[in-house]
Amino acid sequence: MEEPGLSRSAASTTVGGDFPELLGFCARVEALIAELLLLSDRAPLQFADRRFDSILFDFRYLDSPGDFESRVEGNIELEALEDQLRESCGSYMQRFFSLLDGAVTYHEELCNYLNDLQEGLYVHCTLDHVLENNCACQLLVESMALFGCMILLMEHKTSGLLRERLLVAHLRYERCFSYPNLERMCELCRRHVPSLATSASSGSSVFSPDIISIQKPEDLLRRFPFPEPVVDAVITCLRNGDVYNNIRFYPDPQHRTTALSLQGGHLYVLLFYSDDILHRGLAMREIVDRFFKDNWMVPIFLHFSVDLLVSWDAYKEAKLSLVSCLSPTSIRDISLQHYTKVTHFLADLDIHIHATNKDYVLDNSLSLLSVIRECNFTLRWLFLHRMTSDKKARDLVISVGSSQQVDEGTLLQLLLKTAKLEFEVKKLHVELLKTRESMWYEKRRDALECIKDLSQNYLGTWAASCKFKNKTLKDWLEHLSSELISLNYTSIGSCGRTIHRVLSTLKDIEMLHQIKESVQVKQGFSKIHKNLHDMIKTLNLNHEAINILSVITDAKYAWVYLTLFETLLKKNISQDPSETKFLHTVFLKFQSWLSAPLQRIKQCESPDLHCISTYYSSKFAAKIFAVLDVIPEILLKTSTAVDYVNIEQPTHLVNRINQEALQELMQMDQQLCQARHATKLCIISEGIGNMSSNFDDLVNLNLGGWLKKAIKKELAIQLERKLKCLSSYGDMESNLNSLSNFMVSQMQRMEFLEDVLHIDGSSIWQETFTTVLEQCAKKEFLELMACTQKSANAVKQLNNVYSPSTFFGGHELLGMRFFNLLELCVGQAGLACLDSLVHILIKHNMENTVKSLHSLVDPKRYEDLTKMDDTLGPPMSIPLMGWSSYKQMVKMLHSAWGQLVEKLATIGQLQLVRTLISFKLRSSCKIKANTITSAVEVLVSSLYMHKGVFEIGDEDETVRFFLHIIKEQQNFCGLFSPLQVIYISEDPPMFLTRLLSLFSISQLPRYVLDVHLGNLTSPLKGSTADFSAVIIGLGTILRQFDSFFMTQYIQFMVQYIRTAEAAFNATTDTPKGATPEAPKAVFWLMSLCKYMDISRDIVESCFPASALAILQS
Incomplete structure (x- = not known):
């Protein structure tokens, strides 16, 4: 799908919040990065094709364009290639040119704004004011750091040679050599040629496409510098502050580097804009101690990360500061610490998952958040550092995992169970927040009933002889009851104080000797305590828990693992279809991958929101469909085991059943097996339904349409395989009998899936079957036209039957019996294709x-x-x-x-x-x-009566199309x-x-x-x-x-x-x-x-x- 290009000016002029200029800059740079990722994913193949090397030029063309043009002019072959390149890649080159123009314009305008800001030209704000305001500081940091990320991503995703060729090709074809920003655009596209020295410890891995590894990035970034005072001020703010206020979500000091990870990613980029910080040992030691003391894999944008052990290899002081904290022994100890927790977490998660309900979440909210935080902390460290570029460190981390028997499968199980618990806790929290007022009044009513029961049945005049009567206690309880009745949910502060006072009074009452000796009264008091505590917990319910969950469960850094786990997930689903019921929880864990790059664009209300969200959504949906791709095969395979109609034993026609044959006739084992297979299908259907309902507001998956297409595709593969198998051996009649039984079973199977999956199974079967037949007919037609060598398919067998030497041999070869059988196999569509x-x-x-x-x-x-x-x-x-x-x-x-x-x-x-x-x-x-046939007959008769009129209008395309359709229907x-x-x-x-x-x-x-x-x-x-x-x-x-x-x-x-x-x-x-x-x-x-x-x-x-x-x- 081709998304529309960016509308930079509209985004930059959108006003929102207290700092509209900075918000506009952030929205623009997020849009530029999205456009860069989209274009890098769709780089034209022609620019990598050696046939086009003769017409694709780098920046040497700009030095002497005449010499290069003379090679092409007059050469018919090269001119034809130029026309082909212009036609096929013109729109892509135009979008790439617009991206370059937007990037250099963004940098120029941002630098002008920063200069004006530090010079105090804005009345409503200064640089100090911006840095003191938390929201403004975030926007300022992102506007600078994300632009640096964009330059690094451009170098990482598109080579310098490709950029030069794209720009030169566009300039040649559009003749725009005098474009105002051309010189700066050339600077952006120019190849980055670092020194040849490389780290001996670095090695390639399967994660290399998502790990940015660029030598001397400061040379690349300083092509587009920012004002030094602003850079120093922003770096100081990042070094010393908590810009995103995430430390409050991670109270454990051991989680400090994770809490500051987003801030640390921005700091990594901005350090290359500074002249000397990377070379100052004390400053780098402070930075490493605060941000990178226990991790060296740093995400800088979405799932794109950098490996500090490789990236800082050329910076002596920075590398020494890092190595002092991350020696091989330290790496081994940290790895062992995380790996040993995995088994404990898996068992702990099972307990919480099975016990999770509203009451459990209400009573154990803090402990659940703590478990989820710890699991995510461990997952984050292991996922990031198992994909490090440094070969020694990667081997060390993986070897420790192997010694603890933790591999990718175990980590996947931890991810699945963590995601499931997160989903359930978050869902129950949302439900509790929706019903907290009614729940509070319900708990109050239960407490009042308990107090009334104690007052009347145990302590009052109705107390039995075995109970004791205490007028003072009865009055006391009635007073507490009146206090509870006076409580109002809207007055949260006074309600809390009153409930605590009531609880304190109840504790004093329970200390009485008579109360301690009465089990019934003690039980009544415990119920009152429980209801009052629940009232307090309900009052304390707020959206803070949802905010904490959204921060600590962020997994966009592990996006690349969805591809790595694809095979494992498919295997798990094949072995246990119940995995599909909670598969949606895994993908929901990565929803921040969708929301994070759109955050500022949404706030800015940019018109680019639709096209950018479409791009990210398509990538997200592709990951989901890649995993779900195995489901159609499982559905068809499982449904095959269900015996829909037993034609050989028509038990519904039996008038009398002997008692001895009843057990055999019931076929309990067979029915149990079929029930199990049907259950699997229902579980898969439930999983698909969960996936569809939970992604309605996030991604337009259209799982119904996808499932139909996927079933059609898998069904077509099975049909083609069956047809090929039957046409390769045996006589035609036996093959047709076998094919007829196969077709009947397939049709019944699709009818069964129609009820289970709520899809139009009969329509899918008919469309797929017709398509397969048409494709076979088309293939046969091409073979006939090409006069290919003799094949063994059914039509060629018919051709052999037509041979005059075998056509009239005393027995029927092709007659009505044969065509009756053929129609049972291939239906009307098959007969029409054969015709x-x-x-x-x-x-x-x-x-x-x-x-x-x-x-x-x-x-x-x-x-x-x-x-x-x-x-x-x-x-x-x-x-x-x-x-x-x-x-x-x-x-x-x-x-x-x-x-x-x-x-x-x-x-x-x-x-x-x-x-x-x-x-x-x-x-x-x-x-x-009959109705359709009669209608076609009437149409054909009418056409024959008006033959002359239609012959006059034969030149009309509509008439020709109408006649063609009628002809097809007539033949059908x-x-x-x-x-x-x-x-x-x-x-x-x-x-x-x-x-x-x-x-x-x-x-x-x-x-x-x-x-x-x-x-x-x-x-x-x-x-x-x-x-x-x-x-x-x-x-x-x-x-x-x-x-x-x-x-x-x-x-x-x-x-x-x-x-x-x-x-x-x-x-x-x-x-x-x-x-x-x-x-x-x-x-x-x-x-x-x-x-x-x-x-x-x-x-x-x-x-x-x-x-x-x-x-x-």
């Missing part, structure tokens, strides 16, 4: 046949055929030379008839198959969709006759009708007219020659051209019939048993007219009465 493929085969064979007829008429045969036409005379006459002229010409072309028979027979067989398919389509549609419903279809549009061969008439005459001796069968049959035993296929193929050839050719062919054949009859009657020495040719020729011609649906008028005009009499005799 389209047979259409292609017919067209291909037609083209080859017409081509061979063209080549048959060479110059010599052209002369012979011309002479023969002259000899035979007009069709209505009898040749002077009689029958001998036909024999001579048939003999001359004898060598060509064999190939022509095969080709015409193939065409005829394909036409017969297509006729069967058309009949099956039409009959099925009449039964299953089988409302066409294949024998009337025009397959090719070519010029007819010369002497077409004469050649085909001679061919027909040459084939007549091969057949005998069987009066019992009413057909032409071959007298040779075992012959495979099929008369019907040949005559249909011949008629199809004639149908492709003007109707004149069909009429002329009939006339030529009638001329032959009259000539043959005359010759037969004139011969007196006819051998005994000889069959005259005239009746066979008449039957041949009448069969052609019947198959090709030739009108009766044409038949009567061409057939003389004598020819019909011959047939009748």
Whole structure:
């Protein structure tokens, strides 16, 4: 998805808060970073393709542009590459250019603002005022530090060569060499060339793309410096203060570096803008002691981190300060401290998770927050430092984990359980805050009832003889009751003091000797105590706990681990589908990855909010879908184990069941297994529902649409695998039976999933099945068009069946039974796809046949055929030379008839198959969709009635599209006759009708007219020659051209019939048993007219009465 570009000026002028200028700067720099990340993820492949190296230039082009342009000018190949690059990458280069312009403009305006600020040009604020104001100080720090982050990310994500090439290419194509900010933009894009010395201890890892490792970053950042007094003042503020007020969320001193981690990331960047702090040992020792004494992996923006052991390697004082705190022994001890807590945390989390409810959260709020804080502290340290770039440190940290049997799987379990507890505690806190007033009054009512019960039943006049009566205590309790009644929830301060006074009074009462000896009275007092304490806890409920949770549960630093844990999560889900029920809690833990880079943009109400949030949301959703990708496969695999309908044992038809067979008939084990599989499906459905409901306000996942697409994709893979498996072995009928059972089970499975997942399973099945069939048909079509080598799929098997040598072998190969079975497997859509493929085969064979007829008429045969036409005379006459002229010409072309028979027979067989398919389509549609079929018939009839009108409007695209759709529907419903279809549009061969008439005459001796069968049959035993296929193929050839050719062919054949009859009657020495040719020729011609649906008028005009009499005799 292509997001729109940034609107810098609008963001910069938006006013919000007490410091609108600083807020605008922060919003702009967050937008610039988002645009940089987006563009770096979508860098054009052309700039890495060596084919384009000849037209991609770096900054050397700016020194002598003429020399470089001369290489391209006049070179047709390079100019074509330039056009291709401009067309494909023009919009990307424009966005990159806008990013550069926005960055340099931002720096210029921010520097002007800072200079004005320190010079006191703003009446309402000065630099000291900004630094003293907590909110303003945060904005000032972010406006400077995030710009430095952007420069570091640009160097990290896009190489200097790529930046130079992008900028030069844009300048060349847009001819904007005089752009105002061009020099500063070139400075931003220029390659950073540090010294060749590198740290010997650094090594690459799988986390390298997310760890910024740039040598001499100060040289890169000082290309765009900030005023030194401002930098020094900001660094001093960061070194000594708590800019983000996070220390209050981490009361344990051991967590101090985590509390200041955000501040420490900004300080890391700003130190490179200072001239000497990195080289001052005392200052760096103070900084390390406060921010980095127990950690060296520092996130500076989202999940992008720096490794201080590598980054500070070139700064002696900084490295010494760091190493003094983080020696190998210290690293080992810190690692061991965190790893040993993991097992304890896992057990502790299980206890809290199983006990968590509203009362538990109300009673143990502080302890739950403490557990969550400790777990997150350990997770943060282990996640960050297991991905360090320093090889020795990384190996040391991982080796300690291995010794404690803590690996990625264990850390994932800790992450999952921590996220689950966080989610439950936060959700219950929110519910408690919503209902705290009603809960408070409920607790007060329970306390008053307990006091009343004690006063009346144990201490008052109603007290039984076994109880004691004490008028003073009764009055005292009634006084306490009146005090509780007077309490009002809105007066929180006075309520708290009153409740504490009541509790103190109750403790004094409990000290009485009589109270201590009465178990019932003591129990009553304990209930009152419990309700009063709950009232105090309810009064103390506020949003502070939610704020604490939002800070201590932040996990955006571990975003990269979602990719690392993807395989483990998929494996866990496959083994235990119940993992999906709480999978949403893991991703909710990373929601700060979405909110953090949008915080200032939202506050500023920038118009860039939509496009930037869309970018981050798409990245977030991609991570979720990458993990959920395994669910469709699990769904289909699990649903396969459910036996939907047992066709072989129709127990619903049994009228009587014997007692001995009842146990076997109940199939308890099988039903238990199916119930377990159905439970798994329901659990997965619940997990998907949780994921969808909890992300509604965060990311537009559209899990319903995604699940449909994913199931379609997985279902298509299984269908293709099944079709491929069936087409590779076995005979066609057994394969079709197997495929039919498979299709029925698939359809039932999708119907079952429809009820469980609340999706339209039947629609998904139909759409997927139709798509797979269309893709198979398209693949087959491409193979046919490319004339590829023979494959073993079903259509090619049908093509083998069409072979004239096997088509008429005494048993049915393709008939209605076969197509009934085929329809059960592939349905209407499959039959329609098969029909389209047979259409292609017919067209291909037609083209080859017409081509061979063209080549048959060479110059010599052209002369012979011309002479023969002259000899035979007009069709209505009898040749002077009689029958001998036909024999001579048939003999001359004898060598060509064999190939022509095969080709015409193939065409005829394909036409017969297509006729069967058309009949099956039409009959099925009449039964299953009679209304649609009738509507299509009416439309087609209407089109034929208005044929002339539509022919005039053929140039209209809408009309053409409408006609195309109607044609598709007509074919789908089988409302066409294949024998009337025009397959090719070519010029007819010369002497077409004469050649085909001679061919027909040459084939007549091969057949005998069987009066019992009413057909032409071959007298040779075992012959495979099929008369019907040949005559249909011949008629199809004639149908492709003007109707004149069909009429002329009939006339030529009638001329032959009259000539043959005359010759037969004139011969007196006819051998005994000889069959005259005239009746066979008449039957041949009448069969052609019947198959090709030739009108009766044409038949009567061409057939003389004598020819019909011959047939009748």
